[in-house]
Amino acid sequence: MRARWQKPPLYQARGRLVCYVPPDAPDGKNRHLIGRAEGFRLYAKIPIMLLTIDHVGIACRDLGAAIERYVGVFGLAVVSLETNDEQGVREAMLATESGTSYVQLLQPLSPDSPVGKFLERRGEGMHHVGYAVADVSAALAEIGATGIRLIDSRPRHGSMGASIAFLPPKDLGGVLTELVQPLG
Amino acid sequence: MRARWQKPPLYQARGRLVCYVPPDAPDGKNRHLIGRAEGFRLYAKIPIMLLTIDHVGIACRDLGAAIERYVGVFGLAVVSLETNDEQGVREAMLATESGTSYVQLLQPLSPDSPVGKFLERRGEGMHHVGYAVADVSAALAEIGATGIRLIDSRPRHGSMGASIAFLPPKDLGGVLTELVQPLG
Numbered sequence A, B: 001m002r003a004r005w006q007k008p009p010l011y012q013a014r015g016r017l018v019c020y021v022p023p024d025a026p027d028g029k030n031r032h033l034i035g036r037a038e039g040f041r042l043y044a045k046i047p048i049m050l051l052t053i054d055h056v057g058i059a060c061r062d063l064g065a066a067i068e069r070y071v072g073v074f075g076l077a078v079v080s081l082e083t084n085d086e087q088g089v090r091e092a093m094l095a096t097e098s099g100t101s102y103v104q105l106l107q108p109l110s111p112d113s114p115v116g117k118f119l120e121r122r123g124e125g126m127h128h129v130g131y132a133v134a135d136v137s138a139a140l141a142e143i144g145a146t147g148i149r150l151i152d153s154r155p156r157h158g159s160m161g162a163s164i165a166f167l168p169p170k171d172l173g174g175v176l177t178e179l180v181q182p183l184g
Helices: A062-073 A116-122 A136-144 B063-072 B114-121 B136-144
Strands: A003-007 A018-021 A034-035 A041-043 A051-060 A077-084 A089-093 A102-108 A123-130 A162-167 A178-179 B004-006 B018-021 B031-035 B039-043 B052-058 B076-083 B089-097 B102-108 B126-131 B163-167 B177-181
Touching: A003 B063, A041 A116, A051 A116, A051 A178, A051 B052, A062 A089, A062 A102, A062 B102, A077 B004, A102 B136, A116 A123, A123 B126, A136 A162, A136 A178, B039 B063, B052 B076, B052 B177, B063 B076, B063 B102, B114 B126
Parallel strands: A051 A102, A123 A178, B052 B102, B126 B177
Antiparallel strands: A003 A018, A018 A041, A034 A041, A051 A123, A077 A089, A089 A102, A162 A178, B004 B018, B018 B039, B031 B039, B052 B126, B076 B089, B089 B102, B163 B177
């Protein structure tokens, strides 16, 4: 079977064409790998906004205990430990083997901070998910144009020098969503 | 500054030594990139169990509406749509640009399934996080040895042919955690 551009079998994203490439076919230019299915590689003709999952943000009451857990159980290593006064958190970034996705542990600086209120309401657990994007300002403009509300209309400072912006859970099925443009 | 092996500045994982490599130094063998800090690459001498974030599992009431949202807002493409009777879910996998991390959307098949009960209790939102591992059986043995309880003591079938196992939120700070060994 020859590789060919066609509409995806399930859902079409913004008119994107998807290419099914057999296992033995060479890679092509202007193709963006979006997955594999039944031995075939799937490519899209236009890039996807979300590059990868940058991190999961996990709310905890005791940052030291949470770090010990992820270090002791999974062998992760802490690569950053910061206080973000603007967000009211003390946070640690723990790298996975890939070096491009992280577990972010968040301890609130006070009970009335957003993470403090989250802990009060929901208890410890997953607080948000952060996706890497190439350009957070461009992504905000594109997402805003779809009618989704923005918590941050302009990027702000995140962990490890990244530019970040949050999108509200109300418009995204209950998921607090962060866009992350990592430091170059 | 020369690269050298040393104990990490913050926390030491299982006696792991971490190497700080300046930006202009070549890559070395037997090093596992775990992150970057202040322009330096950070390498560990032993591999980290969690390779990367494979997916975030998101519970939703209406799978079709949730898919439309992730396709329409972020341009993701659906690469798999499956029913998992054992887990009581209808699920979609949507690939990020990397092709190695996914948004997994989960609609319960019945209100008394685990995801059905989660929706009843917490509403729509993040349900679990899945990390890629090289060998899920080996990871389960290693994690079990740390005293963490296991939901699955042996791997079972997950999305897209993966071998998976779940770890309980009670032992992991409120986070339902999945180990994923993707189909080779």
